[in-house]
Amino acid sequence: MKHIGRRIKTQVLILFLLFICNLTGFSQQGLTLEQSLDVAESNSPTMKKTRLSLIRSQENLNAQNAALKSNFSLTLNPIGYNQNREFNDLISKWNSRTTAESYGLFTVSQPIIMTDARISLTNRFGYKDSYSEYSGTTTKGFSNNLSLNIDQPLFTYNRTKINLKELQLSLENAQLNYAIQLLALEKQVTQAFYYVYQQQQSLDISNQAYQNMQKSYEVSKNKVDAGISAREEMFQAELNLATTRSDFENKQVSLENAKDDFKLFIGMSLYDDLIVIPNIAVDTVKINISFAIDQGLANRMELRQREINIETSQFDLIQTKALNEFKGSLGLSLGLFGDNEKFKDVYASPTDNETVSLSLTVPLWDWGERKARIKATEASMETAKITFEEEQNSIILGIRKVYRNLLNLQNQIEIARQSVTNAQLTYDLNLEKYKNGDLTGMDLNIYQNQLSEKQLSYTNSLISYKLELLNLKIQTLYDFEKKEAVSPVMTIEQ
Numbered sequence: 230m231k232h233i234g235r236r237i238k239t240q241v242l243i244l245f246l247l248f249i250c251n252l253t254g255f256s257q258q259g260l261t262l263e264q265s266l267d268v269a270e271s272n273s274p275t276m277k278k279t280r281l282s283l284i285r286s287q288e289n290l291n292a293q294n295a296a297l298k299s300n301f302s303l304t305l306n307p308i309g310y311n312q313n314r315e316f317n318d319l320i321s322k323w324n325s326r327t328t329a330e331s332y333g334l335f336t337v338s339q340p341i342i343m344t345d346a347r348i349s350l351t352n353r354f355g356y357k358d359s360y361s362e363y364s365g366t367t368t369k370g371f372s373n374n375l376s377l378n379i380d381q382p383l384f385t386y387n388r389t390k391i392n393l394k395e396l397q398l399s400l401e402n403a404q405l406n407y408a409i410q411l412l413a414l415e416k417q418v419t420q421a422f423y424y425v426y427q428q429q430q431s432l433d434i435s436n437q438a439y440q441n442m443q444k445s446y447e448v449s450k451n452k453v454d455a456g457i458s459a460r461e462e463m464f465q466a467e468l469n470l471a472t473t474r475s476d477f478e479n480k481q482v483s484l485e486n487a488k489d490d491f492k493l494f495i496g497m498s499l500y501d502d503l504i505v506i507p508n509i510a511v512d513t514v515k516i517n518i519s520f521a522i523d524q525g526l527a528n529r530m531e532l533r534q535r536e537i538n539i540e541t542s543q544f545d546l547i548q549t550k551a552l553n554e555f556k557g558s559l560g561l562s563l564g565l566f567g568d569n570e571k572f573k574d575v576y577a578s579p580t581d582n583e584t585v586s587l588s589l590t591v592p593l594w595d596w597g598e599r600k601a602r603i604k605a606t607e608a609s610m611e612t613a614k615i616t617f618e619e620e621q622n623s624i625i626l627g628i629r630k631v632y633r634n635l636l637n638l639q640n641q642i643e644i645a646r647q648s649v650t651n652a653q654l655t656y657d658l659n660l661e662k663y664k665n666g667d668l669t670g671m672d673l674n675i676y677q678n679q680l681s682e683k684q685l686s687y688t689n690s691l692i693s694y695k696l697e698l699l700n701l702k703i704q705t706l707y708d709f710e711k712k713e714a715v716s717p718v719m720t721i722e723q
Contacts, residue, residue: 261508266415266418266419283406286399297342304335309330326362327360335353342389346380346381348377351375351376357372370568373568374564375564375565375566382558386551408530423507425484428488439470441656442470442674443470445469509691516632518629532621535617545606546607549603554590649686660673698710
């Protein structure tokens, strides 16, 4: 355990010195896992596309909410001129007519969400100069038509409400998808981050083996020079040294390749050098499997997405049932019209204009189209409900598997830790034997390889445990290390 403690302290010191070098002007950048996640969230192509999808859904809902407010419009026709000859049925003669006019139309329209009606107030003011050949007279003057209009659909579903609800669900689904993608990105970045760390540790272990082999080579050389050992032992020491040096150089290449892949994945410049600085300390986390499953079923966003699919399919059913339906429309209009040659006397003798209209659409025979489409939509609803149940079962199974893996990994960490201690003690013992001439260089190389393997296995077991804890957090949306619920990101700044 003392050897492990010294080794960990040495690694921490190296990482700290490298970080200080970065602050003092060297190009190598120390990168924590949190910093890596921030860079990836901003630069990842997947997150960029998901963010744009979220913005699109938000703006569509904003547009619909704006459309539900009063709409003001003004139409201007500064000049209009018309001269034509046409047959007048009233007098059964051809008649020439010349008209010049100018008018403006002002409209205020307000949709009513509760009833799906639309109320509009319109005012048409204009001036007209018209000559008719039949009467031989010219009519000039101003006119103004002010009217209040109501258009109310009857015996059908409220299209305004459903359209608004669909857009709200679409936005919620986009927010959930963004949060899910963010959690998936966290898992991918963490895996890539620890892979770079594995390569760093592998290089460090390989370097230690190389340094140890250099020392044993010096011992062997001195013994051969003194005539204590055969020259063949020197040849074996040279081969061992060359092998460990080659392995060290291979690990350097693997580390550089891993860093390039990591930089490309999170969106860093390939010309920046980096070293990852993880928090690899592992404390045993006690997990209640029942509590974990309850958290997963209560918080997993995929379940809410399946519920949204069910709600959307219900809207589809409502719309399908409206196919070839019996429906109607009621129209009311109250207006006040006035005209006069003088502007100030337009409403000197006003006229009331009233209109009431009721229209009905009665389907007669559609050859079973509506019935068949309703059955198809109902089948889609049942599929959505089955998918919801499958998602629940998948969440339960996923949490159970992670829980079992964590228990197994805890045992593996203890075994790997003890294996490193035993391998270190074994190597130290056999190093003394080698120095005393009781062990060959080939045998010492075997013990060195065993020590390096156990050290790397211990590092890998710690990383696997950290990754599985992250997987449990994603599966349950509960952080068992911090003992707090995970609050997914639901909105973003635009």
